[in-house]
Amino acid sequence: MHVHGTIVNYARGTAINIESEAIAxxxxxxxxxQWGQAKLSVDGPLITQVAEPGAELDLExxxxxxxxxxxxxxxxxxxxxSGSRVLSAYQPASSSAHSRSRTTPSSSS
Known part of the structure; x- marks a missing residue:
């Protein structure tokens, strides 16, 4: 369930940004x-210091x-x-529905 939720939220977050970009x-x-190129001419070459030359930084x-x-x-x-280890950090603690177990895999063996 956590895997599904994580992937869905990742896709949803990107879709929201794509929608915002289309509206802009x-x-x-x-x-x-075009906006990025115009911004670069105003703000200076910061992006060129952190991105590979010719890198495409579009949302897709x-x-x-x-x-x-x-x-x-x-x-x-x-x-x-699958290696028969229990992912205890993602299992609800039995004492409270809202708390999470903080047991590490090495201490739960």
Whole structure:
């Protein structure tokens, strides 16, 4: 259930940003790339210091990159759970419906 919720919320968050970007493009008449170039000329080359030359920083490429990392992480969690280890950090504590167990995998063996 946590895996499903995490992936759905990741996709939903990106969709909200894509929608906002589309609305901004309608309002300004500038694409995100055009806006970024105009902003670069005003704010200076900060983005060039942190991004690879020629890197595409549009929401679609950022979404694809992030989704790959998210799915890689979920696969790791799945292998960990499948190895008959209990993922106790995600199991509700029996004493309270709102608290979470803080038992580490090494102390629950």
């Amino acid at each position: 493009e309608l309002d300004t008449g500038m694409t995100s790339k 490429s950022l979404f694809a990159f992030g989704l790959e990392r998210l799915l890689d992480g979920m696969a790791t969690v799945n292998r960990w759970i």
